[in-house]
Amino acid sequence: MNVPLYERIWMWAAGGIVVSFISMVFVGALGSALRPPSHVETVDPKQVFTDARFATRGVTVSPTGATVIAVGMMFAFDPREIRVPAGRPVTFRITSPDVTHGFEIVGTNANTMVIPGYVSQFTTTFARPGEYLIVCNEYCGLGHHQMYAKLIVEEAAP
Amino acid sequence: MTRANRLPYAHLWVAILAFGTAAAMALMQALSRASLDLPYRSAKMYYLSVTAHGVLMALVFTTFFIMGFGYVVIQGALRQEVKGAGVAWAGFWTALVGAGLAVWAILSGKATVLYTFYPPLKAHPAFYIGLTLVVVGSWLWCVVMIANYLAWKRAHRGDAVPLAMHGMLATVIVWLIATMGVAAEMLFLLIPWSLGLTQTIDPVLARMLFWFFGHPLVYFWLLPAYVVWYTILPKVAGGRLFSDPLARLVFVLFIILSTPVGFHHQAMDPGVPAAWKLLHTFLTLWILYPSFVTAFTVTASLEVAGRMKGATGLLDWLRKLPWGEPLFAAVALSMLLFAVGGFGGAINASFGMNALVHNTAWIQGHFHLTVGTASALTFMGLAYHLVPRLAGRELELGLLAKVQPYLWFLGMLLFSISNHATGLMGMPRRVFEAEYGGAAAAQAWSGMTGLSAIGGMVLFTSAAFFLLVMIGTALAGKRCETAPLEWAEPLHPVGRAGLLDRFGLWTVVAIVLVAIAYAVPLWTHVRMARFGSPGFSPF
Numbered sequence: 001m002n003v004p005l006y007e008r009i010w011m012w013a014a015g016g017i018v019v020s021f022i023s024m025v026f027v028g029a030l031g032s033a034l035r036p037p038s039h040v041e042t043v044d045p046k047q048v049f050t051d052a053r054f055a056t057r058g059v060t061v062s063p064t065g066a067t068v069i070a071v072g073m074m075f076a077f078d079p080r081e082i083r084v085p086a087g088r089p090v091t092f093r094i095t096s097p098d099v100t101h102g103f104e105i106v107g108t109n110a111n112t113m114v115i116p117g118y119v120s121q122f123t124t125t126f127a128r129p130g131e132y133l134i135v136c137n138e139y140c141g142l143g144h145h146q147m148y149a150k151l152i153v154e155e156a157a158p
Numbered sequence: 159m160t161r162a163n164r165l166p167y168a169h170l171w172v173a174i175l176a177f178g179t180a181a182a183m184a185l186m187q188a189l190s191r192a193s194l195d196l197p198y199r200s201a202k203m204y205y206l207s208v209t210a211h212g213v214l215m216a217l218v219f220t221t222f223f224i225m226g227f228g229y230v231v232i233q234g235a236l237r238q239e240v241k242g243a244g245v246a247w248a249g250f251w252t253a254l255v256g257a258g259l260a261v262w263a264i265l266s267g268k269a270t271v272l273y274t275f276y277p278p279l280k281a282h283p284a285f286y287i288g289l290t291l292v293v294v295g296s297w298l299w300c301v302v303m304i305a306n307y308l309a310w311k312r313a314h315r316g317d318a319v320p321l322a323m324h325g326m327l328a329t330v331i332v333w334l335i336a337t338m339g340v341a342a343e344m345l346f347l348l349i350p351w352s353l354g355l356t357q358t359i360d361p362v363l364a365r366m367l368f369w370f371f372g373h374p375l376v377y378f379w380l381l382p383a384y385v386v387w388y389t390i391l392p393k394v395a396g397g398r399l400f401s402d403p404l405a406r407l408v409f410v411l412f413i414i415l416s417t418p419v420g421f422h423h424q425a426m427d428p429g430v431p432a433a434w435k436l437l438h439t440f441l442t443l444w445i446l447y448p449s450f451v452t453a454f455t456v457t458a459s460l461e462v463a464g465r466m467k468g469a470t471g472l473l474d475w476l477r478k479l480p481w482g483e484p485l486f487a488a489v490a491l492s493m494l495l496f497a498v499g500g501f502g503g504a505i506n507a508s509f510g511m512n513a514l515v516h517n518t519a520w521i522q523g524h525f526h527l528t529v530g531t532a533s534a535l536t537f538m539g540l541a542y543h544l545v546p547r548l549a550g551r552e553l554e555l556g557l558l559a560k561v562q563p564y565l566w567f568l569g570m571l572l573f574s575i576s577n578h579a580t581g582l583m584g585m586p587r588r589v590f591e592a593e594y595g596g597a598a599a600a601q602a603w604s605g606m607t608g609l610s611a612i613g614g615m616v617l618f619t620s621a622a623f624f625l626l627v628m629i630g631t632a633l634a635g636k637r638c639e640t641a642p643l644e645w646a647e648p649l650h651p652v653g654r655a656g657l658l659d660r661f662g663l664w665t666v667v668a669i670v671l672v673a674i675a676y677a678v679p680l681w682t683h684v685r686m687a688r689f690g691s692p693g694f695s696p697f
Contacts, residue, residue: 001403002650007454014450021443025509029436034510036425038432044689074696099694100276100361102426102517106584106599109513111426115361116278116691118428133599137517137586139208139272141279141696142201145589148597 037112037122045116048097053119065089065123072101072114072136075143082134082149084126085156091123102137105151113138126153159550162239165246167548169226170541172254173219174628177534180214181621183207188614191607193591204590205270205697212273213264213289216375216529218257221292223537224382225249225299228326230544231385232303234643235322236310242302249298256291259284270697272588274368275348277359280693283352290344293337300330318655321405322645325385328409331665332416333378335672339370339420351693358690362429363683369420370676373442377416379529381409383492383536387456390540391489392646395479397463400455402648406658408455411448413664415441418675425512434679435509441675442507449500456493462649484556488539488563492531495570499527502578519610520581522588523574535566538624545628547643551635558623565620573613576606 003011028034048054048071057078060067065088071078072094084090094103094114101114112120126132136147159167186207190199232240240246262284263269269281275289307319307327319327347364350356388405392398399405421438424430464475480486502524506512515521546553553559585592585603592607594600657663 001407003401003404007401007404007451007458010454011451014447017450018443018447021446021504021508022440025436025439025443025511028508028510029432035432036435036510036513037428038430038435039428040431040686041428042686042688045691046689074694099279099691099696102586104517104584104586109510111513111516113424113426113428115365115428117360117689118362120428131598133584133594133597135584135586135594138276139205139279139588141694142205142270143696144205145201145591145593148594150597 037120039119039121041119041121042117043095043119045095045097048095053093054095059083061085065091068092070094070103072096072103072147074098074141075136075147077103077134077136077147077149080149081152083152083154086126086129086153087156089123089125091121094120099140100138101140101147102135104135104137106133106135108132111137129153129155159548162233163548163550165240165243165250166226166229166233166544168250169222169229170544170548171632172250172257173223173226173537174541174625176214176218176222176257177621178625180211180219181618181625183211183214184614184621185618187211188611188618190590191614192611201590202267202270202697205272205588206264206267208588209270209272210261210264213260215534216273216379217289217292218261220379220529220533220537221253221296223541224329224378225253225296227382227385227540227544228299228303228329230548230643231322231326232306235320235389235645236306238306238310240302240306241309242305245298246302249295249302251295252298253292253295256288256293256295259288259291261288263288267697274372276368277348277351277361277364278691278693280352280695283349286344286348286352290341290349293341293344296333297337300334303327303330316654318406318652318659320389320645321399321402321648321652322385322389324406324659325381325388325409327661328413329378329381329385331413331661331668332374332381335417335665335668336371336374336378339367340372343367343371358692360688360690362427363688365424365427366420366430366676366680366683369423370417371420372423373420374416376525376529377412377445379533381412383533384408384452386536386540387452387489387493388459389645390543390643391456391486392459392463393644394483394486394543395460395463397459397461397466397646399646399648400458400462402650402652403656403658404451404455408448408451410658410664412445413661414668414671415445415448417668418671419445419507420676421679422507422509422512425509426516429683430679434675438675439507439509441671443504446500446504449496453493453497459646460490482560484542484559484563485539487560488535488542488566491563491567492533492535492539495527495535495567495574496532498574499524499532503528515581517587518581519577519585519587523577523581526570526577527574531566531570535563538566539563541624541628543643545631546635547640549632549635550637550640551631552638552640553627554630554635555627559627562620562623562627565616565623569613569616569618569620571613573610573617576609576613580606580610
């Protein structure tokens with residue numbers, strides 16, 4: 001194929017841009033562990049509240065971090081208020097007993113789908129203490145916009 | 159109107175009316191977002207109108223417009239009568255009945271599940287059956303397109319198929335592969351479940367099948383627009399196509415790369431292993447490549463046009479272009495916004511980075527630049543060319559047609575910039591209101607949502623201009639002998655059919671790549687111990 005010089009340069013440059021994008025994703029994924037929540041674990045959506053993993057919702061704090069067990073349902077999160085320590089890894093485990101929801105902590109990159117039948121799990125560290133808004137970001141019915149919760153990141157005890 | 163013109167004309171009119179209805183729904187959302195105290199403003203109406211807007215724009219307007227344009231390409235570029243017109247009409251009526259069923263279900267409040275219809279949200283069976291019929295109708299269109307290509311090929315042994323048909327065949331192949339996913343979702347999961355034949359459904363499996371379809375769907379919208387950019391725009395600009403073989407290369411790359419990428423829409427999903435998401439991310443980023451090539455080739459074609467009109471100097475050719483010509487303005491502006499949308503798309507697809515924008519207002523800001531402008535504005539520009547020609551009438555209200563693309567551009571800038579910004583600030587998409595009990599984070603969004611609403615109103619004005627021109631032309635345009643649609647000549651003569659015209663071969667390559675990307679994750683998924691969900695209809 002006879003490609004004019006300028007376009008050939010452009011095509012090599014475009015290939016270079018794509019390769020650089022791919023490299024950035026790769027470096028992010030391997031170097032900084034910048035990975036999307038991709039936990040694979042199933043749970044019976046009809047038994048969420050009796051399943052041992054979700055029977056008690058809330059926060060368990062340990063010296064090394066914290067675990068949050070939460071449920072997203074039409075149209076609220078349980079618990080409605082979550083308190084976690086700053087500067088320590090916090091693991092969230094969330095599921096849904098009804099339709100698909102989203103779990104997004106506004107102002108952070110904590111964001112996951114909450115799908116019935118599956119357990120969403122991710123670990124993150126909150127550097128800044130303060131009050132954060134948690135919203136459902138996947139349409140779940142007429143009360144979708146009323147589905148939110150509060151995250152309070154507290155200064156960790158020294 | 160000649161008998162032959164009725165087929166594409168009927169398709170274009172279904173598309174135009176679907177567009178008009180969907181635009182009215184969008185105005186309602188824009189006003190709702192501005193929190194105006196309107197009598198009909200309610201969460202129920204809002205989510206219903208989001209569903210209707212999505213289904214009518216993304217599935218009905220685009221599909222019918224593309225089908226109609228396909229027949230125009232057979233008649234105009236292959237220069238033959240549409241063979242199998244009976245099948246084509248059967249496709250039209252099947253898709254129309256299907257669209258009617260789905261719209262009935264939506265407007266009667268029985269299918270407020272948005273255009274992505276993620277289970278276990280459960281709609282009335284008519285919604286799923288109707289949308290399936292739209293797809294079946296489009297398959298009949300595919301059959302007619304392929305049959306006409308084969309008939310042409312028999313009569314022109316060894317010739318390269320005209321570029322416009324090359325692009326439409328790529329569209330057909332992408333569509334046939336893509337719709338396998340949604341057909342499987344509809345036939346094996348959603349329809350039996352909505353009819354009560356099965357009790358539960360696996361939402362992640364449904365999402366995998368939906369996005370198997372949902373991302374190549376965007377190339378089904380985009381490729382016919384590229385056909386316009388490559389084969390009609392240079393002619394309207396008064397120039398030549400800069401490179402015919404590179405255009406063919408672009409269409410072939412889309413055949414190969416369009417489908418094995420769906421997991422980038424599920425980056426935030428549980429139940430999908432990260433390694434497969436990463437593979438789909440890499441493949442997705444390569445799809446940028448053919449669009450980069452397109453940007454050069456089409457822009458170079460416009461420069462050729464300007465220079466053929468006597469432009470000298472570095473950028474003088476830009477001033478020589480026909481900015482007052484509706485098709486030219488529509489396409490040139492849609493290309494500009496698509497460049498921005500393309501980079502946004504690279505961000506969305508970038509694996510972990512997706513967490514910052516997933517399901518935020520950024521996403522609607524993004525796809526209103528791509529499908530909402532690159533495709534929709536190009537189609538509107540094309541309609542200014544096709545509707546008068548098919549109807550045998552002059553374009554009526556020409557001034558509105560001249561202004562309309564610029565209004566769309568302005569409205570889209572306001573709408574899109576504000577939604578990208580609020581998205582980065584964490585505002586979720588598709589919410590009736592974003593108050594969240596007066597949370598501080600939510601209050602920070604309010605100024606920008608007002609800007610978005612103003613953008614929406616400008617866009618509606620533009621859409622109304624378009625509809626007025628279309629209706630005016632069809633009903634009151636002066637009857638005349640219209641010139642046939644003209645196609646751009648390439649700068650260098652097209653050779654014989656070569657490697658890039660071997661559609662069978664590229665289809666096989668595409669299917670192999672799809673198998674690599676999907677066979678193992680789908681197989682592992684269905685073999686895993688899973689629990690089904692019953693349906694819910696909270697609307």
